[in-house]
Amino acid sequence: MDIKVNDQTVIVFDLDDTLYNELDYLKSAYKSIAVHFEPEDWKPLYSKMFSLYRSRVNVFEFIVNTYTIEMGFLIEMYRSHHPKIQLFDGVLDVFEAIKANGGKIGIITDGRSKTQRAKLESLNILKYLDKIIISEEIGSEKPSVENFKAIQKALPASEYYYIADNLKKDFVAPNVLGWNTVALIDNGKNIHCDAHKYLDNAHQPQQFIIAYDEINII
Incomplete structure (x- = not known):
C-alpha cells in the first residue's frame, strides 16, 4: 500500500x-524472574514458567507459592525489568x-x-x-x-x-x-x-x- x-x-x-511481538516481552520478563530466583541454574525454571503460560496456568501464582513471596513484589519485577x-x-x-x-x-x-x-x-x-x-x-x-x-x-x-x-x-x-x-x-x-x-x-x-x-x- x-x-x-x-x-x-x-x-x-x-x-x-x-x-x-508482546510475547517477546513476556519471555524477557520470565527470564529475568527465573534468573532472580535461580541464578545458578535458571533455565529449568524459565522452561517451566513458559510451559505453564502456554498451558493457561497462572504462572505468577506458581512463583508466589514456590518461593513464598508477595504477589506485588513479583508483579513489580515483571513490570520494571529491562526488556530484551x-x-x-x-x-x-x-x-x-x-x-x-x-x-x-x-x-x-x-x-x-x-x-x-x-x-x-x-x-x-x-x-x-x-x-x-x-x-x-x-x-x-x-x-x-x-x-x-x-x-x-x-x-x-x-x-x-x-x-x-x-x-x-x-x-x-x-x-x-x-x-x-x-x-x-x-x-x-x-x-x-x-x-x-x-x-x-x-x-x-x-x-x-x-x-x-x-x-x-x-
Missing part, C-alpha cells in the same frame, strides 16, 4: 504486537521514510507509563517519535477517542494514519475521527487472538497488511 507523506501527515502506531525485545522487520525503514518526507510519528498505547516507556527505549525508537500517548499518563484507554484527540492536539495535520493490531479496541475511535486505519495481521504470536469476533464495520480497519514491507512511503 502506498502512503503519501508530507509535513501535513501524521502516522501513529500502536506498540504491543504492532511494532514488536526487537522491532519487526521493516519498521525502521518505514520510520526513516516518514521522517525523510517531513511526516510526524506518534504512538498510542495502553499500559503503565514505566513499562511502555521501557519498551520504547529498548526498541531504540525514541528519536523518531514526535508524540507518545500512554493510557496511564492521560487517564483513558482505547477505544476512547480522547487518546486520539490528544495526538490531534499535539500534532495538528491534515491527514492521520493509525497502524495497529487489535480489532477489539484499536480502530473504533480513529474510524470515527476520520483517520486512515491499517491493521497488521497477527503473525501467530499475538497476545490477543480474537480478531474474528470484531469484523463489523465499527471495529474493522480500512486496510490490512501482513508485514511492513507492504508499506510504501511516497
